[in-house]
Amino acid sequence: MMRLLSSWRRDIVCRDAVVLMTDYLEGVMPARQRARLERHLASCDGCEEYLRQMRVTIAMLGRVQPEDLAPETRDGIVELLLAYREEAELDGEGGDGGGDDGVAGNT
16 A cells, blocks of 8 residues: 555656656646646656647647548557557566556556
């Protein structure tokens, strides 16, 4: 129980911030998690720039719905995201303490 509490209270690392950006931009992030991300953004120029670039990209390209994509394109994107998640989980096993930090897929 103590490990869960300490991992929830720990600061977000850049990898976690990147994973959380979409929910943040779409306004679907719980308030507590949003506050943690905003604390990280306030102190991390790299993640703040990443967020700025995402906002510019969205403004320029708009939103693409899954049904707008050809099936092979959609399948390729899903494969890339699953590979990224698997790699991130493997990298996280010995690096940042793991645990339930409120990030989907990071258990």
